[in-house]
Amino acid sequence: MTGQPVLSMRDVHKNFGPIEVLHGVDLDLHAGEVLALIGENGAGKSTTMKCLAGYQPPSSGRILLDGAEVTFGSLHDGEEAGIVLIHQEFNLAEQLTVEQNIFLGREVLKRGLLDKAEMRRRSRDYLARVKCTVDPDTPVSRLSNSDKQMVEIAKALSRDARVLIMDEPTAVLTNAEASILFDQVRALRDAGTAILFTSHKLGEVKDIADRVTIMRDGAVVHSGPTSEMTEDDMATAMVGRDVSDLYPAKPGVPPDAPVLLKVEGLDVPGFASDLSFELRQGEILGFAGLIGSGRTEAMEGLCGLRPAQADRIEIDGQAIAIRSPSDALDRGLCYLTEDRKIRGLLLDKGMRVNLTLQALEKFGGMLIDRQAEEAALTRAIDEFDIRAGRRDVRVGNLSGGNQQKLLLAKVMQSEPRILIADEPTRGIDIGTKQQIYAYLRKLTHEGLAIIVVSSEMQEIIGLADRVAVMRRGRIAGMLDAGQITEDTIVRHAMGVGADTSGRAA
Amino acid sequence: QDETKVIGVSIPAATHGWAGGMNFHAQAAVERLEEVYPQLDFVLSTASDPAQQVNDIEDMLATRDISALVVLPFESEPLTAPVQAVSEAGAWVTVVDRGLAVEGIDDLYVAGDNPGFGRVAGEYMAEKMPDGGNIVVLRGIPTTIDNERVEGFQAAIEGSGIEIIGMEHGNWNRDESFNVMQDFLSRHEQIDAVWASDDDMAVGVLAAIDAAGRDDVQFVLGGAGMKEMVKRVMDGDAMIPADVTYPPSMIATAIEMTAVGMTSTTPVSGTFTIGSVLITPENAEQFYYPDSPF
Amino acid sequence: MSVLGPIIALVLLVIMGALMNPNFLGAANITNVLARSAFIGIIAVGMTFVITAGGLDLSVGSMAAFVAALMILVMNAALPSLGVGVPVVLLGMLTALVAGLLAGLLNGFLITTVRIEAFIVTLGTMGIYRSLVTWLADGGTLSLNFDLRTFYRPVYFDGIFGIAWPIIVFALVVIIGEILMSKARFGRRCAATGSNEQVAHYSNVDVNRTRLLTYAMLGMLVGVATIMYVPRLGSASASTGVLWELEAIAAVIIGGTVLKGGFGRVWGTVIGVLILSLIDNILNLTDLVSPYLNGAIQGIIIILAVILQREAKAKG
Amino acid sequence: MSVLGPIIALVLLVIMGALMNPNFLGAANITNVLARSAFIGIIAVGMTFVITAGGLDLSVGSMAAFVAALMILVMNAALPSLGVGVPVVLLGMLTALVAGLLAGLLNGFLITTVRIEAFIVTLGTMGIYRSLVTWLADGGTLSLNFDLRTFYRPVYFDGIFGIAWPIIVFALVVIIGEILMSKARFGRRCAATGSNEQVAHYSNVDVNRTRLLTYAMLGMLVGVATIMYVPRLGSASASTGVLWELEAIAAVIIGGTVLKGGFGRVWGTVIGVLILSLIDNILNLTDLVSPYLNGAIQGIIIILAVILQREAKAKG
Ligand SMILES: Nc1ncnc2c1ncn2[C@@H]1O[C@H](COP(=O)(O)OP(=O)(O)OP(=O)(O)O)[C@@H](O)[C@H]1O
Ligand SMILES: Nc1ncnc2c1ncn2[C@@H]1O[C@H](COP(=O)(O)OP(=O)(O)OP(=O)(O)O)[C@@H](O)[C@H]1O
Ligand SMILES: [Mg+2]
């Protein structure tokens, strides 16, 4: 690597109250280079990035821009210096439109008034660069998560950054979308932009990053060229142990296992229609499909979270009607949302309140048994390895992955017999992923039945006993154990019959 | 005369006891007169602030073609110009209670006497407490009316040895007067009498005195002639030995005179002052209207 | 939000009062202030739940007037058949509770089921109740039959162990409210609803039901407040309860509840109510300033009380 | 939020009015209604920005009274030296604008810099201005010198091309407001601030400055409204502008702006204001009901107007 770094940090410490989360971090970003920052959940990656971009002042240490020390008095200074950060959590104003968000804070004017036509045109351009087709006039609240992420990226592109920092940009993207993003990243890199990103998908890191920096517990433990490390090396360096066998063994579901859930003709108006499937005790059924294929809405409809009808729904062989989430919960049917920030957690509250909210009946009678709650929290922290600085931390201040673990713990409080987990490992580090997969498999041994909705192909393949592939709101194929391969899944998802080999229409 | 004439009546809304009584009398008069004079139509509107009253009057002029307006101005100043406009449009104008800021707009003025109201009350106090004493005063909503009354009262007790040891706004409201009186009682060891300046406020004051179990207060003087208070005067209640009139029925008088003016050739213009008189056990009977809501 | 803030403001006010007037700390004055805080206080406890769950209710003042009017009408009407005695008073109390409950349910229904902005619904019902009272009272004042009033009076003025009934009832409402808010499921669900409606929905909280319950509860507490209010002066008119809604909301917010919902505390509200009552009381006990300026002093103290909270928070 | 909703409600009201009274659509009545809507309307335009940016202002009514009082005092005081004429009127207008601006800045400062809840700040200043007016007027009414009033009157009652001045000014304010809201940077930044303060901050929007500006602008518009108001009534008292704040907020929300911030539309507010004015006007056109029930009719129509929006939205 040649020349002096564009942006670097030296011996940066960061405290939140009495707790220090960064212990002297050094980092260098070079022009025309992609640096990956990886590490376990809560290692301090997001915090490092925020310090670099001027969103949070370091408690001590120096930030150097072109070799000269800078103190970012405000975000504006960071932006002026050409540093752009895409946050791990969405940073879009929900009520505003896509175009309004992209140009927020730097609107284009013509004769003192907004030049909406121009901004719309440019929004469309930026979106086109990431192959996103949403209309710039759509309010962001109506976008799917992946579209939101693409809008974030378009927004960052519009900034013409010298330094582009992306905090887990691909967590909500499919592989296809991620590769579109990486095309842009390469183009930017070749144009001389310095790029820093994090990801828990080590394959991507291997693919795109020139160098990799590994953090553990708020300190850098390794830094070097990507070419010198395998994915397993990275995982081992992050977690401190070997994680090569990521997925647990599939023992297979006995054919006489009782059917726990039977769905016939489920319709979720506008999103999914005519879904029928069965779920057996001890089974993990994967739901694959492209983003926007309606998996989430179908599951929400099934669990009474949004309007839906069905010809017949049976649990334990008994026909039931599910009109509200509590109808579902009463039967032991529980849904883990894919969207932890908007639908999953009360970010202003603490962990205890979040943990027990869904299953309050289980904690005391009319009055809540505080002791039982605390005990449950202790258990959850232990079982799901939630790393929070303090027990009473505001959940919004937890690291993204730890929020996800808390969400999982929260759902498990209601002791479901049928668990529908939508993108259960979004933002989770590889070590914890392994634990969560093992945990899900353990649940099936205990007699649960599980549906896993996931956009991560490897996860579906590695975990599921059977796979339903959805396309445009319908089940396009149901794959048995022997048929689960990347190829068949993709073909069903794209609308190409499993036995033909033509291209997608 | 075969043509129907419209008489507009614009009064403040019933936001306190006296205004409530006035509203009642206005409606009763309108109902009664509509029967008596089939050729008359009435428009009654109530306003909760001066600006709204101006709106009402504008609407009457623009859409109801009123031939006469009976108005009890919320405040004199803001209503002067709009009422003048009505008069200039050729309609008959009757002003009630509060005079306008400019002379000569009204064809008929049925006047209450606010300074007189305070004076009568003050004179009674002075007479009842020849050796002077400590009194507290509850004032109404801060308005010119209230100022005139209080000034009249203060002028009348001047030199009588009566000292006002506390004065707060009870805003012509029972609850607020109750609170204010409770606090006056906590604050002052010896209160000889209370000028509540209004019968609604007197109700609150009496309840507070009662609850405190204090016997230093010899009497409470209200005002306006609320039927319950008149009754107590009539019955010789020592706490309410007298009352001062300020009859809300003056609005009815005004409406009726206007109606007569509209339908006959009887001359009704001029100024009729409805003075404030002292109600005592001797004359209470003639002020007692058990059917009125006030 | 600081725990100490509102308490400090309250203590400062008490000290100020005590310095200005020796009778301030007398039993009589304390009883007066507490008893008259009871109406707004009871209502403000209900308002705490409504606001915590992300709602608002502007109609409580006129609702109180309306409930009081109904109560008086019913009691007067039943008097000939029931005679002066406990039954007629109980009937009146029942009327107040049921009327309050229904009025609260109406607000809640329009807000949760018809889905109209709470501000608009309660602004509307505020106008409706207020003018119904004027109409019921024919513009004047509705008064309880005199004998009945004498019989009912002790409910405001008497008490047990020297503590007046309104204070006892207020204390009970506060204790139950505090438990509901901080220890019971209901409070948790209110806070979740106000904090993030979607998350609450996905966490099996029946958001509409929770909101509806807060309005119903507030309505019923308006009924309770009215039960205490009517025996005091035995009357109701269009001027009853004017601006109670603003006072109640102000008390809730001074107490540290967040106006946009998601966090509420009942004990804070109580302190807010006491602060507001004490300001009035102190202003009446002294004549520092022209009474015309009372409103200004109130305004300044309210703002200062909240600044004090911020400071205490910044330090604490 | 539907585009058609509030318009439908308005059209229905107009049809109702026209059916009830033939003079309803006459030039005189239309001029009256529009001209008197101007005060609340001008204020409500400013309120739209405040609410869109996530704020609230309860003080505008008493601020208007206070500004009017100051304006009258200044003009009366300057009269002897300046004489009746344009200079004195201009001085008065300047006073109103400056006083309004300062009052707005004070609110904004306390809210954005001292960081006190907007509800509390403006409740406080509401009390403060209201009682300052009472004090300035010595409990009574402050009146503009009579000659001066005659000279100033045309500012309310005359106009050009047969359109009254208040209507012209109102229209200008609305046009500028609409452009600011939907075509200028400022409107976007208000919406972003109200939608998600943190996102706005991260996107380089100076959240505090944006908020402060909305309050300052509202204050100045209160000044503008007062300039139109004083020539109409020529006086100010404690009862000037009572409840204007509620009316302005109601108009904003009826017009489709979201009370919790993030979305606002100025033209909607105009329709809201007109709906509210028309309700009053129509109640005066007929005598369908006892005037005691006016408030109830108003309340019902406000709720219905908003329900209508929901329905139109559900369909559209
Ligand atoms: N504002 C804050 N207040 C208190 N603690 C914080 C705050 N922000 C972050 N933390 C703590 O700092 C630690 C590091 O968090 P950070 O978000 O940097 O982790 P991360 O490496 O990005 O993890 P993940 O992979 O889960 O996103 C965590 O323990 C987190 O709880
Ligand atoms: N709140 C919403 N309002 C309107 N449309 C929405 C909303 N949320 C999502 N959609 C749209 O619904 C469609 C399906 O949503 P979604 O992307 O969640 O499906 P999915 O199959 O679950 O995919 P994934 O879970 O991988 O994102 C998408 O076209 C999306 O744009
Ligand atoms: Mg992170």
Ligand SMILES: [Mg+2]
């Ligand atoms: Mg999904």
